[in-house]
Amino acid sequence: MKILTKYHGEIEVQPQDVLTFDHGIPGFLEEKQFTLLPLPETAFHILQSMKTPELGFVVASPFTFFKDYDFTLDTTTVEQLGSPSEEEVQVLSILTIKELLHESTANLQAPIIINLATNKAKQVILNNTEYKPKHTIFAQPEHAGQKG
Structure with a gap:
């Protein structure tokens, strides 16, 4: 099926590449189907709405960016995702890319969990954690904060 996208224009999406968020994404509860589109030559992707062309994260x-990132999913969430094995899970964070790249952040408090076997997905809000919605993903430049 063809869809319009925010960053890639019109593209063809295969049915097996559609991710289903049964309950939408917080703030976008009516948006239940997305696809992942790679951004060439980067570690980034666009999580593109299948319904709304201008909605892409x-x-x-x-x-x-965070080698020690770790959390535990509650039983209800695991069941909603179809009880995937650890190998069947992909974890993503929504990024906020700033004009000054070193100011860009990742939302570690609300990861997106994807069951790769079924393409069921869910954004999970982690409670009782030190993770926040804005963690800087790149090291600060050495001259930051210094007057020159």
Whole structure:
């Protein structure tokens, strides 16, 4: 099927590439189907709505930037995702890309969990955690904060 996208124009999406969020994404509860589109030569993807062309989130694996990122999913969430094995799970974080790249952030408090076997997906809000919605993903430039 063909869809219009925010960053890639009109593209063809195969049915097996459609991710289903049964309950939508927080703030976008009516948006239940998305696809992942790679951004060439980067570690980033666009999580593109299948319904709304202008709705696309820049996402990446949080482990690319935060090697020690770790959390536990509650039983209800695991069941909603179809009880995938650890190998069948992909974790993504929504990024906020800033004009000054070193100011870009990742939302580690609300990861997107994808069951790769079924393409069921869910954005999970982690409670009781030190993770926040905005973690800087790139090191600050050495001259940041210094007057020159």
